[in-house]
Amino acid sequence: xxxxxxxxxxxxxxxxxxxxxxxxxxxxxxxxxxxxxxxxxxxxxxxxxxxxxxxxxxxxxxxx
Amino acid sequence: xxxxxxxxxxxxxxxxxxxxxxxxxxxxxxxxxxxxxxxxxxxxxxxxxxxxxxxxxxxxxxxxxxxxxxxxxxxxxxxxxxxxxxxxxxxxxxxxxxxxxxxxxxxxxxxxxxxxxxxxxxxxxxxxxxxxxxxxxxxxxxxxxxxxxxxxxxxxxxxxxxxxxxxxxxxxxxxxxxxxxxxxxxxxxxxxxxxxxxxxxxxxxxxxxxxxxxxxxxxxxxxxxxxxxxxxxxxxxxxxxxxxxxxxxxxxxxxxxxxxxxxxxxxxxxxxxxxxxxxxxxxxxxxxxxxxxxxxxxxxxxxxxxxxxxxxxxxxxxxxxxxxxxxxxxxxxxxxxxxxxxxxxxxxxxxxxxxxxxxxxxxxxxxxxxxxxxxxxxxxxxxxxxxxxxxxxxxxxxxxxxxxxxxxxxxxxxxxxxxxxxxxxxxxxxxxxxxxxxxxxxxxxxxxxxxxxxxxxxxxxxxxxxxxxxxxxxxxxxxxxxxxxxxxxxxxxxxxxxxxxxxxxxxxxxxxxxxxxxxxxxxxxxxxxxxxxxxxxxxxxxxxxxxxxxxxxxxxxxxxxxxxxxxxxxxxxxxxxxxxxxxxxxxxxxxxxxxxxxxxxxxxxxxxxxxxxxxxxxxxxxxxxxxxxxxxxxxxxxxxxxxxxxxxxxxxxxxxxxxxxxxxxxxxxxxxxxxxxxx
Numbered sequence: 047x048x049x050x051x052x053x054x055x056x057x058x059x060x061x062x063x064x065x066x067x068x069x070x071x072x073x074x075x076x077x078x079x080x081x082x083x084x085x086x087x088x089x090x091x092x093x094x095x096x097x098x099x100x101x102x103x104x105x106x107x108x109x110x
Numbered sequence: 111x112x113x114x115x116x117x118x119x120x121x122x123x124x125x126x127x128x129x130x131x132x133x134x135x136x137x138x139x140x141x142x143x144x145x146x147x148x149x150x151x152x153x154x155x156x157x158x159x160x161x162x163x164x165x166x167x168x169x170x171x172x173x174x175x176x177x178x179x180x181x182x183x184x185x186x187x188x189x190x191x192x193x194x195x196x197x198x199x200x201x202x203x204x205x206x207x208x209x210x211x212x213x214x215x216x217x218x219x220x221x222x223x224x225x226x227x228x229x230x231x232x233x234x235x236x237x238x239x240x241x242x243x244x245x246x247x248x249x250x251x252x253x254x255x256x257x258x259x260x261x262x263x264x265x266x267x268x269x270x271x272x273x274x275x276x277x278x279x280x281x282x283x284x285x286x287x288x289x290x291x292x293x294x295x296x297x298x299x300x301x302x303x304x305x306x307x308x309x310x311x312x313x314x315x316x317x318x319x320x321x322x323x324x325x326x327x328x329x330x331x332x333x334x335x336x337x338x339x340x341x342x343x344x345x346x347x348x349x350x351x352x353x354x355x356x357x358x359x360x361x362x363x364x365x366x367x368x369x370x371x372x373x374x375x376x377x378x379x380x381x382x383x384x385x386x387x388x389x390x391x392x393x394x395x396x397x398x399x400x401x402x403x404x405x406x407x408x409x410x411x412x413x414x415x416x417x418x419x420x421x422x423x424x425x426x427x428x429x430x431x432x433x434x435x436x437x438x439x440x441x442x443x444x445x446x447x448x449x450x451x452x453x454x455x456x457x458x459x460x461x462x463x464x465x466x467x468x469x470x471x472x473x474x475x476x477x478x479x480x481x482x483x484x485x486x487x488x489x490x491x492x493x494x495x496x497x498x499x500x501x502x503x504x505x506x507x508x509x510x511x512x513x514x515x516x517x518x519x520x521x522x523x524x525x526x527x528x529x530x531x532x533x534x535x536x537x538x539x540x541x542x543x544x545x546x547x548x549x550x551x552x553x554x555x556x557x558x559x560x561x562x563x564x565x566x567x568x569x570x571x572x573x574x575x576x577x578x579x580x581x582x583x584x585x586x587x588x589x590x591x592x593x594x595x596x597x598x599x600x601x602x603x604x605x606x607x608x609x610x611x612x613x614x615x616x617x618x619x620x621x622x623x624x625x626x627x628x629x630x631x632x633x634x635x636x637x638x639x640x641x642x643x644x645x646x647x648x649x650x651x652x653x654x655x656x657x658x659x660x661x662x663x664x665x666x667x668x669x670x671x672x673x674x675x676x677x678x679x680x681x682x683x684x685x686x687x688x689x690x691x692x693x694x695x696x697x698x699x700x701x702x703x704x705x706x707x708x709x710x711x712x713x714x715x716x717x718x719x720x721x722x723x724x725x726x727x728x729x730x731x732x733x734x735x736x737x738x739x740x741x742x743x744x745x746x747x748x749x750x751x752x753x754x755x756x757x758x759x760x761x762x763x764x765x766x767x768x769x770x771x772x773x774x775x776x777x778x779x780x781x782x783x784x785x786x787x788x789x
Binding site for chain 2: 052053055056059060062064066067071081084085088089091092093095097099102103106107
C-alpha cells in the first residue's frame, strides 16, 4: 500500500486524533501505534476507493 | 484539469464548432489562460453554458441559479431544415496531476424536436498513462457510472468555485451552503472517510454479532454441570434401589425357605383341617336332619291322631256302607259305625245337618245323647245323612293316607340320612381338633406365603423403578455426550469469539477516531478556505477591503462578508465587490485544494464569463495582473466583452496565454463562428 498518498494535513490530523483517543482511553504507546497504523491503512483504502468489507476487515484483523 | 478542446454541435447559435484551448504541448503548472472575446450575443455565454450542460445535463447559468431552464438549446437553423436536431457537446480534459489518468473525454448528445427533447447518450472515454483506455456509455447502461466519475472529479455542488458568471452574479455562496458543504466533503475525500465510518459501523456490528453468537460457551458449561449433577442423582437412586431390591430378594428367599420347611407339615395339617371342617359340616347336617325329623314326626303324630279314627275305621266304614246299603230296609246302623260317626261329628263340630256344631248347644247335647242312647230315632236321623258324610270320609281317606305315607317316607329318609352321617362321623371319631402348635405352623406358613408374594411384588416394583432410572441415566448420558461434543466445538468457537470481541473493540476505536477525524478535516479545510480567502482579500487591498467569515452550523456553511472600510455591518456590497469576492473565493478554493487536497486530487479548470464587467478599469487591470498568481497552475477560460481582451491580455503575462478566440454572430445566418487570433 502506498502510504505516501496520504497528504501531510491528513497525517497531522490523524496524529492529533490519535493523541486525543490515547489520552481519553488511556491507551499505551504500543497499542496507540497499532491504531495509528491501522487508521492510516484504512484512510489509504478510502483514498483509493477500495473500501470493501474484505479490505477493511483485513486491516482490522492484521497483526493478530 | 485542463480543457483541451470543446466541440459544439447544433448547440444554440453554434452549428458545428470546436475550440482548441490548449496546444498539444500544453504547459503544466502554468496558467494556460484562454480568452474568448465577442460582442453582446455573439455566443460567449453559450460556451460557458455548454460546459455545464455537457457535464451535468443543465446549462451552467441554470445550475448557478442565475437563469431559468431554457429548452431552446438546438440550433434554430438545423431545426428549420430538419424535423429535429441532434445537439451534442464534447469536452476533452487533460488530467496531468493524476498519477494514472491521462485525459478524459465527455460527450453529451440529445435529440430535440418541436416541443420535445430526448436524452440520447452520455459517453465517456478515459485514457490512462499506463493502461488501456476505457469507454463507457449510457447506451450500455453505464450512464450512472459516468455521472459518478464526473461527480468525483468535478462535484456539481462546488460549481461556484470553478464557474463564474460576472454578468448575472448572485451570491450563491450564501444560499447554497448545504451543497457547498457536501461538495467540500467530496472534493477533499472526507465523504470517503464518512463512507468508511459507515462501513466500519456495520463491520463492528458484525463482529459484535459474531461475538454474541459464540457466547453459548458459558451456558453450555452450566448445562453440562447440571446434567452431571442429574446423572449423579440418578446413580445414587439406582444404588439405593438396587440395595432395596437385594433386601427384598433376600426376604423372598427367606420366605421361600420357610415355606419349604413348613410345606410337608402344613400339607398334613391342611388335610386335617379339611377333615375337621368336613366333620363340622356333617354335624351341622346331622343336626338339620334331626330337626327336620323331629318336625316330620310331629306332623305325623298329629295326622295320625287327627285322622286315626278315619284311617282305623276306613275299612269298617267301607264295609258299613255296604252294610247300610244292604240293611237300609231295616234302618239299622252298625254300632261301631254309629259311634265313630258321632265321634267324628262331635270332634269336628259338625252337626248332622252339616252346619257348625256349637259345644254345649242343644244340638251338641242331643248328639251326645244319641251316642249314648243309640235310640232308633237317632239311627234314622243318622241314616238320613250318613251316606253323604261317609262318602266324604271315604273320599278324603286316600289323600290323608298319602300324606301320612309321604310323612313316613320323609321320616324314613331323614332317619337314613342321620344314620349315614353317623357312620361318617364314626369314621372321623378319632380326629382331634388343631392344637396351638399346629395352628402356629399353619399361621407361620401363611405368613411366609404372604411375605413371599409381597416381597416378590416389591422386587418387581424395584426392577421397574431401576429400569426407568437406567433409561433416564442413558438419556442424560447421551445428552451429556452431545453437550460435551458441543462444548468442545464451542471451546474452539470461544477463542474465535474472543477474537471477534477484540476486533469489535478495535473497529469501534477506529470508528471513533475516523468519526472525529472527518469532522476535524472538514473544519480544517473550511478554516483554511477562510484564511486563504482573507489573505487574497488583503492582497487586493487596493480594490477591496473585504474580510470573510465562514460558519458551519446545522449541516450547512454560511459565508459572511464584512467591508472593513465601513463600520456598518450590513453595508451594501457593490456588484464590483461581489465580482472580486467570487474570483477571490474561487482562487482561495483552488489554492486550498492544491495545498491540502493530496495526491491525485484534480484541480478544476476555471471558467469565467464576464468576470470583470462591474469593475473599474483599474480594478480590471489589477485583477488581470493578479490572475496568474491567484490561479497559479490552473487553466482559466475567460469570456470577455469586445475591447476588454486587450486590457486583460496586456495586463497579464503573455506566456500564460494559451489561446485567444473571437466569436462573431451572423444575424443573417443566425450562426456564431469562432476566429482564432494570434496571441
